[in-house]
Amino acid sequence: MNIFADFAERVSAVVAALELKPEEGQLDLSRITVEPPRDPAHGDLATNAAMVLAKPLKMKPRDLAEKIAEGLRADSDVSAVDVAxxxxxxxxxxxxxxxxxLASVFEQGKDFGRSQRGNGVKVNVEYVSTNPTGPMHVGHTRGAVVGDxxxxLLAFASYDVTREYLINDAGAQIDVLAKSVYLRYLEALGEDIGAIPEGLYPGDYLKPVGKALADEFGPSLKDKPEEERHAFLKGYAVDKMMDMIRADLELLNVHHxxxxxxxxxxxxxxxxAQTLQALRERDLVYQGTLPPPKGEVPEDWEDxxxxxxxxxxxxxxxxxxxVKSDGSYTYFAADVAYLKDKLDRGFKQMIFVLGADHGGYVKRLEAVGRAVSGGSAQVICRLCQLVKLFRAGEPVKMSKRAGTFITLRDVVEEVGRDPVRFMMLYRKNDAxxxxxxxxxTEQSKDNPVFYVQYGHARCSSVLRQAAEELDGISVAPEALMKSDFSLLEDEGEQGIIAKLAQWPRVVDGAAEAHEPxxxxxxLYELASALHGHWSKGKEKPQLRFINDKKPELTLARLAMVYAVSQVLASGLTVLGVDAPEEMR
Structure with a gap:
């Protein structure tokens, strides 16, 4: 039950009944929105209908608002309407x-809030796609969590989602990786390799790869022709790096x-080659020249x-x-062919979750999507800004080049998967x-992941306590759903239910904006509402969730607590975070 979508339809029906006609065209009722008011004291819902429709109708917004308000007052589900x-x-x-x-939450359980916005549209979400040259570091972690x-979220909103990882195994970095692995192989054979040369990967994470080669092949690789050996090492090294990356992603419960x-x-x-030929036939590929770059022209620029x-x-x-001057393809050519491949697989939306350093790719990827699909599909890019790592307020230094960077594994093993996932999502991705x-890892209100998980654990604790204290009264969900919800008259209780009612709207809006x-x-706001009302019960016993002197009211309150637990669990599941039943 999405009361905001429901009331948007009611407002639209009231406007339609007024039979107001603009001077030109049709009245666009799709611009009407219903949302929670900024100040709850102003009401339960607010609509912009008069503000967005007044101009095409050449009316004063206040006059139109009064007409709409009069129609809404006739709705039996409306107790009051004010124009402000x-x-x-x-x-x-x-x-x-x-x-x-509340009845809707009980009927749908953890599916409450599930949106039908996607309607089965095929969506490809590509995320992580880090070069297979080493383990994932903390900078990759945010994109992995946001993408996952x-x-x-899109699956919860009824899209047909495919999670994809592009293995960048065709670039110059793979040549560097193979050369770096060969040095570690020689080292594992007992040779003195000295300092790792500039330009190769110095990290200790390649030592196990070199040892595995030495154990499996002994010194035989040294005798192979260099070109043959290099080609073999490229494939071998990429496979080993991808095994490492998959293991890192598994720590975050990220799967593709x-x-x-x-x-x-x-x-x-x-x-x-096939894609470029097909696009040439559509005149999307041509032979031509480019103007020199703006500003200082590089020495190696060719006209x-x-x-x-x-x-x-x-x-x-x-x-x-x-195509480069040496006849090899540019990275952009691979991007074009890759997007064409996704289109051929039937995807109508292709979402790329990229690091902030890829901002320059956004326009070109979007352009390729429009060109190749003829406008039938959409390319959407979401950039993830940098993560700065601290410990007790002090920066944690990392240096990938020196091979001493902080890995994803380091972070997850120190603080746990749930804090990493939740906190990577507790800021907008481009901030x-x-x-x-x-x-x-602090157990306080200032730690959002603890506060939300503790909200779910508190709900479970209240329900367990009620089962122990209320002799002869069932607190099973099927019993609670039959309670009299109209007994929940306290302002705090109604505030909690009003917050529950926002969940379907939040899901729908987040899916539309691609903002998990x-x-x-x-979830933090919902948990805060629950904790706040629980704290009031310590000062005012009449507000406590369990009151053995008023069993009917207690059952209604327990039903509310159960509903909160369902929504918290549902939301945490979408974010990939556990919903614990107890916390110590």
Whole structure:
């Protein structure tokens, strides 16, 4: 039950009944929204109907608001309607609405709030896709969590979601990896390799790979022709690195449906060549020249005819080269073929969760999506800003180049999966995030993940206590759903139910905006409402959830507590965080 969507339809029906006609075209009722008012004292719901419709109707917003308010007052589920300011309409609903909300939670359980927005549309969410040259570091962690939670959110909103990882196994970095692994192989054979040369990967994480090679092949690899050995080491090293990355992701409970190898698209007659030929026939690929870069022109810049993609026609800043001067394909050519492959697999939305350093790729990826699909599919990019790591307020230094970076595994093993996942989502993805290894394990209101999980544990504790103290009275969900919800008349109780009623709207809005952090914010607010009301019960015994002198009221309150537990558990599950029944 989404009361906001329900009342938006009611407001639209009232407007339609007024039979107001704009001077031109049709009245666009899709702009009408119903949302919680900023100040709960103003009512339960607020609508912008008069503000967005007054201009096309050439009316004063306040006058239109009064007409709409008059129609809403005839609704039996509305107890009061007020017009505020220049034309805002505030609605207070009949308390029976809150009973319906609780009934809906009991009927749907953890599916309460599940949106039908996606309607089975095929969506591809690509996230992580870090180069397979080493273990994941804390900078990769945010994208992994955001991408995974976004995929969960879209699935909860009824999209057909595929979680994908692009293995970047065709670039120069793989040559560097193979050379680095060969040195560790020689080291494992007992040779003195000295200092790792500049430009190779110095991390100790490659030592086990070198040892595995030495154990399996002995010194035989040294005798192979260099080209043959190098080709073998590239594949071997990538496989080992991907095993390491999968193990790191498993620590976060992050899993992908598809691991797509970029290498498979290269080579004569492979996907890139076929794609460029097909796009050339559509005049999306052509031979031409590019103007020199703005500002100082690099010494290695060449004014030459190139194979170009018409990305500027579709919103990019310039057309993009597809083939290098040596005849090899650019990274952009691989991006074009990869997007074409996704389109051929039937995806209507292709979401890329990228690091902030990939901001320059956004326009070109969006342009490729529009061009290749002819506008039938959408490319959406979400950038994740940097994570700054602290311990008790002091920065934790890391240096990937020196091989002493802080890994994802380091962080998860120190603080646990749940704090990492929740806190990576407790800021919007494009905002910088300070992650304090000490604070995220504190048991206080200032630690959001603890506060939300403790909210669920408190609900479970209250229900266990009630089962022990209420002799002969069942507190099973099937019994609680039959209680008299109309007894919940306290302002705090109705505030909690009003917050529960917002959950379907939060899910719908977060899915539409591709912003899973909204769920984390909401869960903290819901937990805060529960904890706050529980604390009032310590000062005012009449507000306590369990009152053996008033069993009917107690059952209604326990029903509310159970409903809160269901929504907290549902939201935490979407975020990939556990909902514990007790915490010590």
């Amino acid at each position: 300011g220049p034309g805002f309409i505030n609605i207070r609903v009949n308390p029976i609405i809150w009973s319906r909300v 939670a976004l995929a969960n 449906d598809v691991f797509f190898s970029e290498k498979t698209m290269h080579g004569e007659g492979a996907a890139i 030459r005819e190139q194979t170009l993609f018409r990305s500027s026609t579709y919103g990019d800043d310039i057309d993009r080269p597809l 910088h995030l300070d992650f304090d290894l000490q604070k995220v 952090h909204r769920l984390a914010f909401y």
